[in-house]
Amino acid sequence: MKEKTRVITENNKQELFIIREFDIPREDVFRAFSDPDILVQFFAPFDHTMHFNYHDYRSGGSYSWCNKNKEGKTLCTFNGVIHELSSPERIIQTSEFMELPQRGNAILEIIKFEELPDNRTKITIHDICPSVAIRDAMINSGMEKGLVEIFNKLDKLLSKS
Numbered sequence: 001m002k003e004k005t006r007v008i009t010e011n012n013k014q015e016l017f018i019i020r021e022f023d024i025p026r027e028d029v030f031r032a033f034s035d036p037d038i039l040v041q042f043f044a045p046f047d048h049t050m051h052f053n054y055h056d057y058r059s060g061g062s063y064s065w066c067n068k069n070k071e072g073k074t075l076c077t078f079n080g081v082i083h084e085l086s087s088p089e090r091i092i093q094t095s096e097f098m099e100l101p102q103r104g105n106a107i108l109e110i111i112k113f114e115e116l117p118d119n120r121t122k123i124t125i126h127d128i129c130p131s132v133a134i135r136d137a138m139i140n141s142g143m144e145k146g147l148v149e150i151f152n153k154l155d156k157l158l159s160k161s
Contacts, residue, residue, distance in 0.1 A: 005151055007144045014135050018125040020151050024158045026121040030088035030113045032154055033123075036063075042153040045146035048075060059085045080106070088113055105130045107138075 008017040022029050032038045036055045044050040044067045053064035059082060066077040077098040084092040089112065096106040108128040116122055129135035 005144070005148045007139070007147070009135070009139060012132055014129045014132055016127050016129075016135055016139065018123075018127070018147060020123050020147075021116065022121045022123070022151075022155060022158070023119075024121055024155070025119045026113050026115040027088045028158050029121045029123060029154075030091075032158060033091060033111060033113075034085055034087065038157075039065075042157050043150055045149040053077070057082060057085065059083065061085075105134055107134075 004020060006017075006019045008019065009015075032042070034057055036052055036057055040050045040052065043065075047070055048067045051066055051068055053066065055061070055063040055065070057063065061082045062080065063082070064077065064079045066074045068074050078095050079098055080093050080095040082091070082093045084090060091109075091111040093109050093111075094106040095109055096103070107130070110126040110128075112124045112126075114122040114124070127135075127138075129138065
């Protein structure tokens with residue numbers, strides 16, 4: 001059986017690609033990734049929850065969000081800038097993992113939403129990291145397992161609507 005979520009990397013490169021197909025129309029998938037009220041419903045793996053410290057979801061806007069465990073403890077915080085929000089085709093943003101000891105390690109993220117036949121959507125997330133070491137740390141952190149869970153939660157959420 002073909003995996004729904006694929007993470008593609010090449011040795012000694014600072015980038016990675018995450019590809020996922022959904023049996024959901026492109027406009028709905030784009031809205032889920034660009035509407036904070038929907039994002040908080042799925043964008044946290046396992047039994048964690050997503051919380052916004054602030055958000056201004058528009059081209060030129062910014063955000064800060066964190067994941068918390070069941071006890072309410074903050075596990076990680078991400079800050080970023082939204083460079084482009086082009087509905088329903090593309091989001092370009094930066095994201096910085098705030099728990100790193102040094103600042104200035106923002107990842108450039110380009111998310112493309114491709115319309116497929118039968119009201120399906122393919123998203124391609126292209127992450128460009130400041131270094132190969134940071135990219136490798138992301139991969140070794142269990143990111144792929146978390147993404148699979150997040151995307152499965154999105155599938156369930158949007159299938160209900």
